[in-house]
Amino acid sequence: MCDNPSYCRIICYSLGPGLRQMQGAQTTLPTTVTQLFAAYLYNIFKNHEFNISKHHDLRAEQIRDVIIRTGQMGYMGIDHNITQFNEKQLNDFKLEQSHTLPGFLVEHPDPSQSIFTFIHMTLQEFIAAVAKYLTVDPQSLAQLLASAESNVRFRTFLRFMVGLASSGSDRILGEIVGQLPNQTRNTMIDWVKKQTENNLSNTQNNFTAQSKASKSKLLESLYYLFELQNTGLMQQTVGLGAALTLGHDFPYNAIRLMPMDCIVMASVLDHCYDVQELNLNNCCVGAEEIQRLVPVLHKFKVLRLRGNNLTDEGVKLLSAALGRPDCQIQTLDLGSNRISHTDFQQLTMALTNNSSLIQLYLNKNQVGDTGVRYLCEALNSFGCRIQTLELEGNGITDTYTEELAVIPLRNTSMTRVNLANNLLTDRSVCSLQTLIQRHTYLQEIGLQRNKFRPDGGLHLQSLSDLRPGLRVDVYSTIMSKGLGTSA
Numbered sequence: 001m002c003d004n005p006s007y008c009r010i011i012c013y014s015l016g017p018g019l020r021q022m023q024g025a026q027t028t029l030p031t032t033v034t035q036l037f038a039a040y041l042y043n044i045f046k047n048h049e050f051n052i053s054k055h056h057d058l059r060a061e062q063i064r065d066v067i068i069r070t071g072q073m074g075y076m077g078i079d080h081n082i083t084q085f086n087e088k089q090l091n092d093f094k095l096e097q098s099h100t101l102p103g104f105l106v107e108h109p110d111p112s113q114s115i116f117t118f119i120h121m122t123l124q125e126f127i128a129a130v131a132k133y134l135t136v137d138p139q140s141l142a143q144l145l146a147s148a149e150s151n152v153r154f155r156t157f158l159r160f161m162v163g164l165a166s167s168g169s170d171r172i173l174g175e176i177v178g179q180l181p182n183q184t185r186n187t188m189i190d191w192v193k194k195q196t197e198n199n200l201s202n203t204q205n206n207f208t209a210q211s212k213a214s215k216s217k218l219l220e221s222l223y224y225l226f227e228l229q230n231t232g233l234m235q236q237t238v239g240l241g242a243a244l245t246l247g248h249d250f251p252y253n254a255i256r257l258m259p260m261d262c263i264v265m266a267s268v269l270d271h272c273y274d275v276q277e278l279n280l281n282n283c284c285v286g287a288e289e290i291q292r293l294v295p296v297l298h299k300f301k302v303l304r305l306r307g308n309n310l311t312d313e314g315v316k317l318l319s320a321a322l323g324r325p326d327c328q329i330q331t332l333d334l335g336s337n338r339i340s341h342t343d344f345q346q347l348t349m350a351l352t353n354n355s356s357l358i359q360l361y362l363n364k365n366q367v368g369d370t371g372v373r374y375l376c377e378a379l380n381s382f383g384c385r386i387q388t389l390e391l392e393g394n395g396i397t398d399t400y401t402e403e404l405a406v407i408p409l410r411n412t413s414m415t416r417v418n419l420a421n422n423l424l425t426d427r428s429v430c431s432l433q434t435l436i437q438r439h440t441y442l443q444e445i446g447l448q449r450n451k452f453r454p455d456g457g458l459h460l461q462s463l464s465d466l467r468p469g470l471r472v473d474v475y476s477t478i479m480s481k482g483l484g485t486s487a
Helices: 005-021 033-046 060-079 087-092 121-135 138-149 152-163 167-177 182-204 212-228 231-236 259-269 287-297 311-322 344-352 368-379 398-405 426-438 454-466
Strands: 105-108 115-118 243-245 277-279 302-304 331-333 359-361 388-390 416-418 444-446 471-473
Touching (some): 033 152, 060 121, 152 212, 182 212, 311 344, 368 398
Parallel strands (some): 277 302
Antiparallel strands (some): 105 115
């Protein structure tokens, strides 16, 4: 938010008084973006040394009138894509320059006439939302919301409309404009509830789950819940969902997540306890994004992060979630994340004490033999309960199979190992034979697209005849249960 000097000014005016009063007093700072701008508005009228009308005792009715007229002009600007206003437009809304400067507008002198802009575009959207919130009648509100929802220019405006229904915003603004209308507040809460339930349903429906648009709408609903700060509503909507799906196996059906998106998501999910699955496949999640999500990732039973850009730094952060004693993650997909052995040791250390994880997918990374050695140490621990291990395309050589084959039988739960598309040769045949013979629970091992000679591959294939039900896949494609094709 601080890449723009005008935004820095807004933040300073919003947070400054509260920070100064925190010492020795119980002070609540703004939690949401709506509350941040509400605090700015409050301080402009209450504490600004230039006070907008140069009077230090403005009544609530006067402040309300100035905000409404300024907001009506701002709304007209959003509706017509206008960010610069001339003196005639100010006069049309009965705004004198002294009413709007210096708290709202900046004057840009021009040879012919002065031009005015809001200090920041977001401030224009906020004041427009406040004006509508204070004046719209209940019958017109539904039409306003429907119209604004279909126009991308009103996205931030809508978030502010929702945020104004929060108790925090009501408390801040109520001190300068009087109580905000309760009926509008109730209507906004009902609207957010319906929007969230519909968008959750659409992303879980087989016919609409492919749509990037449905995922974008769901993310927008998370922003509404964040601005509203209604814990009960979060739990009644997202908290009851079987899955939260913003990603997809195909990148063009996933949405790109930014750090702020992850902050919003984590804030909402922090109050939810029954969400079973989080799907962020191919959402461009990196270390910065995962850092925002780490506090809530341990809550999910299924965590899909395939096709992102976690790298070693992101894996290091993710290890904190896996290492929590209350971690519930059973399935973890980290395929195609540019993970090397560098910080992989921290992940395996977390697995040592993790008893919830059953399926681990590390396909198409660069773990290599060093990373696999760390992984073998985790598999050898009493706490590890991994049953399915996917290591396709990780540059693993024969050294790995030798280490895996001699793992003591402390972990007897391993049922499936996929080593396809690595660098294994005939040297691994004896080690793999030992692995299969010693691990009697092993049901399936994938070895396709390695470097076995025909006679070595045939020997491995024949091993499946030694144990009923064992599948040694050397040539065909292995299907990953519950995650699609691993090839």
